[in-house]
Amino acid sequence: MGQRITIDPITRIEGHLRIDCEVDGGKVKKAWSSGQMWRGVELILLGRDPRDAWAITQRICGVCTTVHAIASVRAVENALRMEVPLNAQYIRNLIILAHAVHDHIVHFYHLSALDWVDVVSALKADPDATSKLAESLSPWKLNGKHEMRAVKERLKGFVDGGQLGIFTNGYWGHPAMKLPPEVNLLAVAHYLQALDVQRKANKIVSILGSKTPHIQNIAVGGVSNAISTDSYSTLGVERLLAIKGWIDELADFVKNVYLIDVAAVGAFYADWTKYGAGVTNYLCVPDIPLDTRGTQFALPGGYVAGRDLSAFKPIKTFNDEYWVKGVQESTKHSWYEGAKNLHPYKGETKPQYTDFKEDGKYSWLKSPTFYDKPAQVGPLSRVLCMLAAGHEPTKKYATAALDTVSALAKTKVGLDAMHSTIGRHAARAVSCAVQVDMLADQWQLLVNNIAKGDVATYNKPVFPKGEIMGQGYHEAPRGVLSHWVVIDDGKIKNYQCVVPSTWNACPRNDKDEPGPYEASIADNPIADPERPLEVLRTVHSFDPCIACAIHVTDTENGSAITVKAK
Amino acid sequence: MRTVILGIGNTILSDEGLGVHAAEALRIAYDLPDGVEVIDGGTAGMELLDPLAGVDLLVVLDAVKAGRAPGTVILLTGKEVPVFFRAKLSPHQVSICDVLASLEFAGDPPKDLVLIGCEPESLELGTELTPTVAGRMPEMIAVAAEQLAARGIPLSPRQAVAEGH
Numbered sequence: 001m002g003q004r005i006t007i008d009p010i011t012r013i014e015g016h017l018r019i020d021c022e023v024d025g026g027k028v029k030k031a032w033s034s035g036q037m038w039r040g041v042e043l044i045l046l047g048r049d050p051r052d053a054w055a056i057t058q059r060i061c062g063v064c065t066t067v068h069a070i071a072s073v074r075a076v077e078n079a080l081r082m083e084v085p086l087n088a089q090y091i092r093n094l095i096i097l098a099h100a101v102h103d104h105i106v107h108f109y110h111l112s113a114l115d116w117v118d119v120v121s122a123l124k125a126d127p128d129a130t131s132k133l134a135e136s137l138s139p140w141k142l143n144g145k146h147e148m149r150a151v152k153e154r155l156k157g158f159v160d161g162g163q164l165g166i167f168t169n170g171y172w173g174h175p176a177m178k179l180p181p182e183v184n185l186l187a188v189a190h191y192l193q194a195l196d197v198q199r200k201a202n203k204i205v206s207i208l209g210s211k212t213p214h215i216q217n218i219a220v221g222g223v224s225n226a227i228s229t230d231s232y233s234t235l236g237v238e239r240l241l242a243i244k245g246w247i248d249e250l251a252d253f254v255k256n257v258y259l260i261d262v263a264a265v266g267a268f269y270a271d272w273t274k275y276g277a278g279v280t281n282y283l284c285v286p287d288i289p290l291d292t293r294g295t296q297f298a299l300p301g302g303y304v305a306g307r308d309l310s311a312f313k314p315i316k317t318f319n320d321e322y323w324v325k326g327v328q329e330s331t332k333h334s335w336y337e338g339a340k341n342l343h344p345y346k347g348e349t350k351p352q353y354t355d356f357k358e359d360g361k362y363s364w365l366k367s368p369t370f371y372d373k374p375a376q377v378g379p380l381s382r383v384l385c386m387l388a389a390g391h392e393p394t395k396k397y398a399t400a401a402l403d404t405v406s407a408l409a410k411t412k413v414g415l416d417a418m419h420s421t422i423g424r425h426a427a428r429a430v431s432c433a434v435q436v437d438m439l440a441d442q443w444q445l446l447v448n449n450i451a452k453g454d455v456a457t458y459n460k461p462v463f464p465k466g467e468i469m470g471q472g473y474h475e476a477p478r479g480v481l482s483h484w485v486v487i488d489d490g491k492i493k494n495y496q497c498v499v500p501s502t503w504n505a506c507p508r509n510d511k512d513e514p515g516p517y518e519a520s521i522a523d524n525p526i527a528d529p530e531r532p533l534e535v536l537r538t539v540h541s542f543d544p545c546i547a548c549a550i551h552v553t554d555t556e557n558g559s560a561i562t563v564k565a566k
Numbered sequence: 567m568r569t570v571i572l573g574i575g576n577t578i579l580s581d582e583g584l585g586v587h588a589a590e591a592l593r594i595a596y597d598l599p600d601g602v603e604v605i606d607g608g609t610a611g612m613e614l615l616d617p618l619a620g621v622d623l624l625v626v627l628d629a630v631k632a633g634r635a636p637g638t639v640i641l642l643t644g645k646e647v648p649v650f651f652r653a654k655l656s657p658h659q660v661s662i663c664d665v666l667a668s669l670e671f672a673g674d675p676p677k678d679l680v681l682i683g684c685e686p687e688s689l690e691l692g693t694e695l696t697p698t699v700a701g702r703m704p705e706m707i708a709v710a711a712e713q714l715a716a717r718g719i720p721l722s723p724r725q726a727v728a729e730g731h
Contacts (some may be wrong), residue, residue: 043691044578056693061579066608110668159670195672199616207615214611511685 001530002029010556015290020358021535022254025528027033028162028535029516033505034356034363041164042349042495050487051220051461057497058214065213066099066205067476068483068497074294075483076220077472078318080463083292085456088222090446091235091300093288095208095215096474097439101200103477104256104379104432105284108425109194112540115533116265117179120172121160125185127152134186137264140256142193143186150207151189174529177536179268181197189263197253200246204439207239209221222458227450244443251436254429262399262429265421267408276421276538278520279374280307280519282381283503285315285323287475288438290445293540294318298438299382300389301475303370307419313387324471327498329366333412333507336366341510344496345469345482363507367515368498376516378542379481380418387415397433401426421520424541441481469559476500478543504542517542567601569623569719570676571710572614574607574662576714577597581636581686581699592627592707596721598614602714612663623717624676625710629699637698639705640683644712647679648705681712682706 002024020032034388041060045053054072058065070092077084088373126150134143158164166170171177179187202212208225209215217224226234266273286301297318302314303326315323329347332339337350369375386394398415405413417423466489473482479500486494506515514522515538524534573589586606593604607614611642618624624648630640648666669675684706687696693705710723 041578041691056578059576059608065613102613110612110664154673163670192672195615195668197610199619202613202616205613211606213613214606214608326691535640 002333005532005535006524007530019521019535019539021521021532023529023532026526028521028524031518032362033365033507033515033517035501037506041497042492045492045495047492048064048492050079050485050492053104053483053485053492053495054218054220058385060063060497063105066215067211067474067481069215069218069473070148071472071476071481071483071497072485073218073220073473074318074472075470075485076461076472076487077470079468079487080220080461081470082221082459082461084459085226087227087446087454087456087457088291088447089292090442090449091208091223091225092218093442094316094439094446095205096202096287096443097435098204098208098247098250100435100477101254101439102198102205102430104428104435105194105201105254107438107477107543108258108262108428112199112425112543113187113191113265115171115540116269117191118172118174118177118184119155119164119177119188120159121177122184122188123152125181125182127185130182130185133182138256140252140260142189146458148185148189149356149565152185155185155188156190161450167207170369170530171533174531174533176537179265183264184355185266187261190261193257194253195433197250200249203235204243204246207243209233219458221461224458225324226458227455229450235464237268240443240447242328245442247436249440251440254432259397259401259429259433262405262410262426263404265511266401266405266413266417266426269402270409270411270413270417270423272422272537273413274415275422275524275534276424276520276541277307277419278518278522279376279514279516280419281305281370281373281375281538282307282384283370283377283480283526284381284385285475285480286471287473288442289318295363295545296440299434299475300391301382302385302389303375304381304384304388305373305374307384309384309388312385314389318473321344323473326370327368328372329368329498329502330510331366332512333361334363335361339510341369344482344498345486345494346497347484347494365502365506367506367509368503368508372510373514374509374515374519375503378424379431379479380424381476381479382475383427383434384418391434393434393437396509401430407446420539421524421541428543429440436479461533467493479503501544506543517536567622567719568620568715569602569625570618570621571602571604571627572607573605574609575626575629576609578691579695580688580690580692581696582629582689583688583693584684584695584699584703585626587648587695587700588627588703588706588710589609591703595707595723596711597606597724598721601731602719602721611662611664611688612668614662615668616709618665618676619669619672619674621676623678623680623714623719625680625682625713627710628681629689630654630681632683632685634685636685636687636696638685639702639709640681640685641709642681642683644679647681663683678717680710682692682709682713698716 004020021028057068078306130148131145199383206212228234282304284301286297289296290296330341418421469486484496504516573585575585687698
């Protein structure tokens with residue numbers, strides 16, 4: 001046996017997520033993902049009014065403060081088999097899409113770019129050459145010489161002032177860093193520009209959601225926004241026009257900067273298209289409903305088994321039995337009683353902690369499966385499912401991204417490269433471009449509908465006597481999120497959340513097959529076990545929620561090095 | 567002059583939610599002058615970049631794990647604050663640390679920082695604070711008001727304080 005590396009991401013959703021790898025001959029041989037999941041939210045919800053659940057569940061998460069609100073009201077609406085007004089769908093869709101665009105931009109530039117970009121190397125760049133390169137790739141207005149010179153100056157002041165330590169994952173000069181100085185400088189310039197641009201997405205969420213973080217305008221039955229064309233205190237013309245302005249600015253950045261930067265990074269790290277595929281069963285749910293009942297969607301969803309896009313099976317409606325019946329969670333390797341494999345409506349949460357047993361129970365996460373198979377969720381699944389569904393906008397941006405990569409890498413890079421660590425980043429950018437266009441579409445639909453004189457935003461829910469159950473799904477930035485609720489006499493009797501991180505970070509399942517994180521880390525190269533940047537790259541490509549503290553344990557002498565990473 | 571009073575925490579983990587509850591209590595207890603904003607930051611990270619950009623004074627209210635007795639009120643100011651967040655004493659250190667770092671790099675960090683914390687007793691699931699910690703909230707708010715007054719921003723107590731939220 002070689003070395004053992006333990007990765008400890010600490011997130012506010014999962015409490016504690018730890019990844020163990022066996023490293024031998026400069027490669028990961030085996031991996032275990034072990035985590036603690038919110039298996040207690042139902043304790044707070046039991047006996048409560050289902051109309052309050054969204055406000056409580058959206059406090060679960062430290063990153064996506066809107067997604068649990070959306071999934072929760074959809075679950076309760078599904079239990080009541082109720083429709084919501086068109087305006088409510090459009091307003092929710094705008095919030096969902098603005099949040100997703102925000103999340104994707106921030107993930108790439110601020111939470112994971114430093115896995116690939118060497119800030120210190122940017123100090124060696126020639127700003128004029130950087131500008132020339134940037135302008136050859138994109139018409140973006142802030143790629144000029146003066147911008148690049150100014151960024152280099154600022155960076156120099158920053159490094160000379162010894163302030164680089166604020167970036168907690170400084171892998172400067174790591175042998176796995178491969179970008180030329182000019183590309184590093186360009187990435188730093190766009191990092192700063194992205195900081196400014198992401199605010200626009202946040203403003204859209206604030207205006208529509210009344211508040212961010214943690215929106216306040218969601219209700220079972222619709223939204224609480226009042227619409228009027230002649231009052232300043234409601235959603236009127238002025239606010240709608242401001243939102244449109246921000247959407248246009250976001251679209252400019254996503255298409256002319258983000259998509260191109262990802263392609264450039266991908267081209268320089270073409271070897272990373274060989275690593276990190278892992279589980280290639282891809283699950284995505286449809287979203288951005290276009291009607292009151294949730295039977296038509298702008299964003300298609302479904303299931304692709306074993307990377308075969310021709311075997312795509314669509315999920316068609318909020319009520320689709322193919323989705324509802326396919327989900328199970330196993331506890332064979334989780335710290336719960338027995339080795340049960342149950343549907344979320346019947347989900348049990350009876351803890352049984354055993355300590356970390358690599359062949360037995362080793363995680364607080366259950367292991368979700370779709371028709372008995374582990375499935376990857378997230379932007380890559382979304383993009384592949386949309387391609388499989390024949391979604392034209394996705395095809396357009398995926399082709400553009402791959403063409404840019406091919407041109408820069410001077411070799412043909414095809415769709416197959418997407419099944420990889422770097423492919424997940426590319427897919428996130430493609431997804432973001434599709435979603436920013438959808439944002440403009442939804443805005444137009446809302447404006448057109450208001451112009452028709454429809455200002456309805458809410459249908460009042462009525463809870464029957466006796467037991468009802470429902471599930472609500474949402475294609476969140478990190479993938480498939482579902483809430484499952486059982487309501488008895490108008491009060492919550494059981495509540496389960498199956499979140500994207502559970503699908504991706506789960507332990508081995510009933511058949512001992514590894515989950516997506518576990519499978520994707522296997523075979524990753526490790527240049528330096530003391531600084532396992534490569535493992536971080538793969539784990540970060542899934543966008544785990546927040547930061548990780550990495551403990552690298554050398555079993556030979558038991559020394560532990562702590563490396564923090566975002 | 568722009569001042570933000572930011573309550574951070576997870577309101578479904580009992581004392582973890584202290585910062586959010588304290589910010590709300592402060593908003594109810596005082597009339598806030600123009601230019602002073604109270605924000606429920608909840609569990610958010612990078613979503614706070616926008617509201618925290620270009621702030622003159624940032625006052626953070628938070629549960630602080632410093633190994634003291636539960637209910638101990640803790641005050642940090644200026645440069646101590648980012649150092650504190652980087653030293654991982656706060657359950658929120660990661661996201662706030664990232665936000666402050668990004669703002670600093672962008673040349674837009676808060677000009678002045680104050681952190682008022684309190685050692686939690688319980689971080690178990692629950693929507694209520696423990697009596698130990700809830701009992702110290704008035705003191706935290708008073709410290710916040712003192713810190714603001716010392717920086718030339720006096721707060722006037724509201725005459726009739728409505729019960730509850």
